[in-house]
Amino acid sequence: MTAYLKRKGYEGVALTLPVTVSYERYSIHGAHWYVGQAVRALVQGSGLGKAQIDGLTVSSFSLAPDTAVGVTQHLGLSPRWLDHIPTGGASGVMALRRAARAVQCGDAEVVACVAADTNHVDSFRHTLGAFSDFARDASYPYGAGGPNSMFAFITAHYMRQYGARREDFGRIAVAQRANALANPNALFKTPLSLEQYMAARPVAAPIHLFDCVMPCAGAEAFLVMAPERARDLGLPHVLLRGAIERHNAFSADPVMVRGGWAMDREDLYAQAGMRPADIDVLQTYDDYPVIVMMQFEDLGFCAKGEGPDFVRAHDLRFSGDFPQNTGGAQLSSGQAGAAGGFIGMTETIRQLTGQAGARAVPGARRGLVAGFGMVTYDRCLCTGAVILEASA
Amino acid sequence: MTQAFAKPPRKNPLLRTPQMNLPPAARGRVALGLTAAAAEGRFMLQVCSECGATQYPPREACHQCLSPALRWQDQTGAGELLTETTLSHSNDLYFRERLPWRLGMVRLDAGPSAMVHLHGEVGAAPSRVRVGVRLDRAGQAVLIGFPEKGSEHMADDPMLREMASDPKFRKVLVTDGKSPVGQAVVRALAKAGADLIWVGQAEPWKQPAGFAELARLPQVSVVDLDVRDERSVQELAALIGAKVDIVINTAELHRRHGIGGRAGTEVAREEMEVNYLGLLRLAQAFGPVLMARAADGATHATAWVNLLSICALSNHPPEGTYSASKAAALSLAQCLRAELRAAGVRVLNVFPGPLDDEWSQNVPPPKLAPQALASAIVKALRDGVEDVYPGDIAQDWLARWRDNPKVLERELAAGGS
Numbered sequence: 001m002t003a004y005l006k007r008k009g010y011e012g013v014a015l016t017l018p019v020t021v022s023y024e025r026y027s028i029h030g031a032h033w034y035v036g037q038a039v040r041a042l043v044q045g046s047g048l049g050k051a052q053i054d055g056l057t058v059s060s061f062s063l064a065p066d067t068a069v070g071v072t073q074h075l076g077l078s079p080r081w082l083d084h085i086p087t088g089g090a091s092g093v094m095a096l097r098r099a100a101r102a103v104q105c106g107d108a109e110v111v112a113c114v115a116a117d118t119n120h121v122d123s124f125r126h127t128l129g130a131f132s133d134f135a136r137d138a139s140y141p142y143g144a145g146g147p148n149s150m151f152a153f154i155t156a157h158y159m160r161q162y163g164a165r166r167e168d169f170g171r172i173a174v175a176q177r178a179n180a181l182a183n184p185n186a187l188f189k190t191p192l193s194l195e196q197y198m199a200a201r202p203v204a205a206p207i208h209l210f211d212c213v214m215p216c217a218g219a220e221a222f223l224v225m226a227p228e229r230a231r232d233l234g235l236p237h238v239l240l241r242g243a244i245e246r247h248n249a250f251s252a253d254p255v256m257v258r259g260g261w262a263m264d265r266e267d268l269y270a271q272a273g274m275r276p277a278d279i280d281v282l283q284t285y286d287d288y289p290v291i292v293m294m295q296f297e298d299l300g301f302c303a304k305g306e307g308p309d310f311v312r313a314h315d316l317r318f319s320g321d322f323p324q325n326t327g328g329a330q331l332s333s334g335q336a337g338a339a340g341g342f343i344g345m346t347e348t349i350r351q352l353t354g355q356a357g358a359r360a361v362p363g364a365r366r367g368l369v370a371g372f373g374m375v376t377y378d379r380c381l382c383t384g385a386v387i388l389e390a391s392a
Numbered sequence: 393m394t395q396a397f398a399k400p401p402r403k404n405p406l407l408r409t410p411q412m413n414l415p416p417a418a419r420g421r422v423a424l425g426l427t428a429a430a431a432e433g434r435f436m437l438q439v440c441s442e443c444g445a446t447q448y449p450p451r452e453a454c455h456q457c458l459s460p461a462l463r464w465q466d467q468t469g470a471g472e473l474l475t476e477t478t479l480s481h482s483n484d485l486y487f488r489e490r491l492p493w494r495l496g497m498v499r500l501d502a503g504p505s506a507m508v509h510l511h512g513e514v515g516a517a518p519s520r521v522r523v524g525v526r527l528d529r530a531g532q533a534v535l536i537g538f539p540e541k542g543s544e545h546m547a548d549d550p551m552l553r554e555m556a557s558d559p560k561f562r563k564v565l566v567t568d569g570k571s572p573v574g575q576a577v578v579r580a581l582a583k584a585g586a587d588l589i590w591v592g593q594a595e596p597w598k599q600p601a602g603f604a605e606l607a608r609l610p611q612v613s614v615v616d617l618d619v620r621d622e623r624s625v626q627e628l629a630a631l632i633g634a635k636v637d638i639v640i641n642t643a644e645l646h647r648r649h650g651i652g653g654r655a656g657t658e659v660a661r662e663e664m665e666v667n668y669l670g671l672l673r674l675a676q677a678f679g680p681v682l683m684a685r686a687a688d689g690a691t692h693a694t695a696w697v698n699l700l701s702i703c704a705l706s707n708h709p710p711e712g713t714y715s716a717s718k719a720a721a722l723s724l725a726q727c728l729r730a731e732l733r734a735a736g737v738r739v740l741n742v743f744p745g746p747l748d749d750e751w752s753q754n755v756p757p758p759k760l761a762p763q764a765l766a767s768a769i770v771k772a773l774r775d776g777v778e779d780v781y782p783g784d785i786a787q788d789w790l791a792r793w794r795d796n797p798k799v800l801e802r803e804l805a806a807g808g809s
Contacts, residue, residue, distance in 0.1 A: 125483040129416055137423035138449035141416045141534055142507050143493045144484030145477075149507070152477035153497045156517070160475075202480045254499040255474050377449060378497065378505060 009271060013100040014227040015388065016237035017045045018346035018355065020185050020220055023334045027118045027217035031062040032074050034116035034336075038221040039075055042112050046223060046233060055081040055108025055224075057099055059091035059115040059338040061127055081108035089285045090245070090373030091115055091341035092220075093384030097243045099224035109225060113345075116219035117337025124215045134377035145204050147287065147375045148212060152204035154379070155290040157255045159206060164308040166206060169289035170197040172324075173210045173331055175316035176286065180328020182318065182359035187216055187334040210331070211288055218336030220346045227391060236353035238367075238388045242271030245384040259291075259372060260383035261298040269300070272366075272387040276300040279387070280364040281351050282322070283344030285372035286329045287380075295370050299385065318359040326351060326359050344369040345386075352390040365390040394512055397548035399561050399587070400690045412686040412735045413485035417530035422450040425464050426525065430533035431778035435525040436464040437502065448504040469523035471500040473537055476510060476517050486529065489687075490554070496537050498523055506535050512549045513539040526555035526776050529736035531729075547774060556776035557638060557695035557738055560585035565636045567592045567617055567674060568643035570600050572749050573699065576766035577642055582611050584770045587691070590632055592617030592643070619643045619670030620662075629677035634685070639678050640697040640769065643670050646751040650712035660713040667717035668724060671698065675728050683735035695738045695773055698725045702743045702786040705793050706800050729778070740772055745785025758784045 019041040021034050035058060043050055056079045058068035066074070068084035081102045085091045092115065099111035128146040130136060143149055158164055174194050180186035192210060200209035223235075230237035244267055246260030261268075269275055276299065284295040293307035301322075302310040314322040327333060327347040330340045348367035350356045366389050373382040419427065422438075429436035439446050440454035441461035453460055476496040482488045494510040498521055506523060514521055514537050521537040528534045536555070539546070547558060559581050566581070568574045569591030581589050589611050596616065607614050615632065618624040619641075645666040647659050675696075685693040703715035704722040722741065729739035746752040748759040760783035768782035781790045792800045 128483055129418065133420055134449045136416075136418050137420055139507050140484075141419075141528065141530075141532060142509060143479045143487050143495050144416055144482045145479045145487075145495075146483055148481070149477055149479065149495055153475040153495075153507075156477060157475035157497075160517070202478075204477045204479050204481065207477070254505045255497055378507065 008104075010100055010240045010243055012226055013103055013240040014225055014230040014237040014391065015096065015222050015240065015345070015349050016225065016230045016235040017042055017223045018349040019045065019222065020346055021116070021218055023185055023187050023216045023218035023336055025119070025187060025214070025216050025334070026121050028120070029118055029217070031060050031116055031118045032066070032071065034118060034217060034219040035060070035063070035071055035114055036075055038114045038116055038219040039077070039112060042221055042223055046235060048110060048233070050077060053077065053110050053112050054079050055099060055102050055111030057083045057085050057095040057111065057113045059085045059087065059095060059341060060117050061086065061088065061337045062117045062119075062123060079108065081111065086338070087341070087382050088338050088373035089287060089341040089380065090371035090382035090384050091338050092345040093243065093341075093369065093371035093386055094245060094382070096224060096240065096345065096386055097245055097384070100240055100243070103224055103226060109229065111224040112221060113224060113342070114219065114221040115338040115342040117217060117339060119215050119217040119337070132374070132376035139377055148204040148207055150375055150378055151288040151290065152207045154256050155206050155211075155288065158257065158290050158294070161257065162305040162308060164290075164293065166198060166208070167194065168308040168311050169211060169293070170194050171311045172286075172289040172292050172316060173197055175320070176325050176328050177332045178317045179326050179359055180332030182357070183327040183333060186328045186332050187214065188328070188332045207288065213287060213330040213335035213340070216334035216336050218334065218339050220336070220339040220342035222342070222346055222349060236355065237391050238349050238352045239391050241274070241387040241389045242268045243384070243386040244268045245382070248381045249383060256379035258304065259294055259298050259380070261295060261370060261385055265298065265300050265385070268385055268387060272389075274366065274387060279366050279368045280323070281326060281348065281361045281367045282324045283329065283348050283367065283369045284325060285341070285344065285370050286325055286331050287335075287340070287372065289331070291372060292325070295372075299368065299370060318361050323361045323364070326356065326361060341371055341373055344371070348388050352388060393543045394545045394549045396545040397553065397560060397690070403689060409685060410687040412529070413489065414530040414736050415486040415528050416484060417532055419532055422452055425450055427527070427531075427533040429464060430525040430527050432780070433775050433777040435467045435469050435523065437467050437504075438462040439465040446500070446502040446504060448500070448506050467500070467502060467523075469500070471498040471521055471523055473498050473510075473514060473517045473519050473521045474505070493551070496521070498537050508535040508537040509551055510537045511539060511542070511546065511552060513542055513546055515539070526552070527738070527778060528555055531733045531736075531738065531778070553690070557740075557773040559638060559770060559773055561587045562637040562691050562694065563588040563590075563635050564638040564640060565590045565592065565632065565678070567619060567639070567641045569593060569606065569614070570598060570603055571642060572762040573747065573765055574642040575602055575606055576762035577640055577769060578606055578609070578612060580763070580766035580770045582609050586611055588613065590615045590636070592628070594618040594620070594643070619673055620665045622673050625673040625677045629681070633678055633681040636678060636682065637685070637691055637693045638695045638697070638773070639674065639682065641671060641674055642699050644699055646711070646714055648711045648714070648751065650709045660717070663713055663717040664720065667714075668720040671721050671724055675724070679728065679732060682737050683732060686735040686737050693737055695740055696728065696732060697740045697742060697769055697773070700725065700741050700743050702745050702781065702789045704743060705789065706797060706804055708804050738776065738778065740777065741779050742769055742772070743779070743781045743786055743790070745783045745789065760785070
C-alpha cells in the first residue's frame, strides 16, 4: 500500500506580540486605518523593520474593495507570503494555522496576522444584507434580524432539547462582564448582575440584549515566527501545540446542536498530548452564550447536554475554577468585526506570557482558543481550535 | 384563531401619510426561480435530476451529487416547525415598522430546513406546519409557515395580509363596469367585502342588461370614465385618485380580425386606443397616487389588475390585431409592474382564454364565464399572485407556450387553437 503523506505536527511555531488597537463604538476611520495601526504596533513592539515582516494575513469585513494585497501597497509592505482570510470568528485560528505552515516551511520567517474592522454608524446593516448569497436570498428578507434570528432559533432549540434556562446563559454573560472590568480595552465598564441580565429587553426571544455583542471598530494582531527568532528578539512568546479546523460540519442537523469541534477534538488533544483537564485557560468564541455552552461540550469539557449543569457548577471568571474568556471577550469588550475572531488568541498569548495584568490567571501555562465564524445561512460554518502553551 | 379583520376607523386627516419602506428585495439569479413560481402561487424548490435531492436555499449545483441538472418542482410544503423566535428588533425599516415579527425554522419533509415567516395560528415548536410561498411587499418570494389546518379568518393574519391584496374594506376602481366581465368583477368585489367600488362607464347612454341593478348596490358608485380620452381619465383621477386602493382595468375593445380580412387601420387603432393607450393613460394618472398611499394604514393602496388575454403571449391570427394590442399592453404592464414595485404595489396580469361573451360567439367551448374570471381575479388578489391564467384554454396555451413558443406559433397559424 502506498504510504501517503501524513499531516505533520505544529512543532517549531511561536506566537508573540499580542496587539489590540483600541476599540471604539463608532469610528470615522476606514478599515485600513486599523490595519495600519495594528501593523505599526507589531513593528514597534518587535523591534523588527517593516521589511522583515515577510508574511501577512489580513482578516476584515470592511476592507472592500481591497483585500490583503491592497493592504500591502497601502502600508508599503512587501511580503513574500500573503493570505486573505475573511472568515470572521474563525479567522484567528485559520490565520494561525496558515502562518504556522508558512513559517515551518520557510515560505516566510515573520508573519503578521492582522484582523481589523471599522464600524461606521450604518455599516452593520449593510454588512448583514450582503453577508452571503444565502443570507441575501433566504435569511435577511425574513425580518432582517441578522444573526440574532438564527441564534435565537439555535438557542430556543437548545433550551428545549437540553433544559437550559436563560439564567444559565446569564451566568456566562455576567462572568464575562466581571472579567471585562479588569480589561482596560473592554468597551463595557460597568458591572452586570444576573438580575440586570434577566430584565434586559428582548431582541429576538429567547435572545435578549445582553446575549448580543456590540459591533465596534478595532483591531487585534499577533506575530508568528520560529521560537528561536522570538527568543533572539527577546519577545515573550507561546508555542503552538495543536490545531484543528472544519467547515460545514454536521450539515444534516436540521438545527445546529453541535459544532465541528466535536468532529476533530480528539485530533486536537492528541496533537498536544493533553486532555481537557490540562487546559488552564479557555477562550471560546462568544457571539452568543449558547455557542459558548456548546463549545464546553464539543471541546470535551463536559458531555453533550451537560452545558447548563456545567455553568451552574463552575465559576467562569478569571479568578474562578474555570477561567473562561478572561478579558470579557466580545460580549463585554465589543465585536470589532473580524477582530472578534482574534480576541481569544491575543488574550491567551497575554495570559500565558504574564501580560494579562489585573486579570492574570495565576500559573496559567496551557490555553485553548476556539474559533467559530460565518453564519451564511442557518449556522456558522467554520469551526477551529488551537492549543497554546507557555514557552518556558 | 385569527381575529377577523375589522373595518379600520376613518383616517385622521391631520396625520402624515406614512411612506412605504420595502423589505429587503435583493435576490440572486438562481433564487429568483422561487419568485417566478410564487408569481403564479406555486411553491417550487430545486430538485436534482440525477440524485433526486431536494435543496434550499437555491444553489447552482446539487449539494449532494454536484450535478448542475436542477429542476424546479412543486412542493407540498409539509414539514415540522423545529424552533422559532419573535423579533423585537430589526435592522430594516420595513420590519422595524411592523414589529413584533414571528419567524420559524422548519424542516421540510422533503429534506431541507428553511427559515419562514410564521402565521399566527401556528402552534409553538415542535409542531406540524405546511410551508407555502407568497410574494412579499418587495415582490419577492418568501416562505411562510401555515398551520396544517387554518381557521375561518386565517387570511386576516396581519403578516399574511401584508403579502396579499385582499379587497375586503378596500376601495376599488373598475374601469369598465358595463361589459359582462366588468359587471361580474363588480359583483365579486361586493361579495368580497370591498368598501366602495367606483364603476367606470364610457358611454352613459348604453344600458346593458343587469347594469341598472348593479348600480343600485350600496357599495357601487358609477363614474364617467373613457380611457380613450386623456381628459376623462385625468378628471376622474383628480376626483377619486387619492382614495383608490385597487385599480382593476377591465376596459377593452375586442374585434375579431386579422390583417387581410378588413381594410384600413381604424379598428386596429381603436383597439390600441383602449387596450394599450388606455392602460398608459390610467397608469399615468393613477399610478403615482397609488404609490403615495402604499403604506396608508391597514387598507393601504395595494394592487393594479390588468385584463389581458392569453393571445398576448402568442398571436392568434383570427383575432390578430386584438392579439397585438394585448401584447403591447402586456409589455406596458411589465413596465408598470417595475415602477409600482418601488412602492410595493402589486401588478396582477390576468390572461384569460376566450370568454363566453358576444365577441367570442362563434368560438366553440370551453369558454370562460365572466363570473369565473371575476372569481379568479378576487382569488388572485387574496393570494397575492402576479400572473393568473384562468380557464382550460388559457392553461393549455400557456403549457404549450412554455413547452415551445415556436411550435405554438405554428399551431395557431394553422388554425389550431
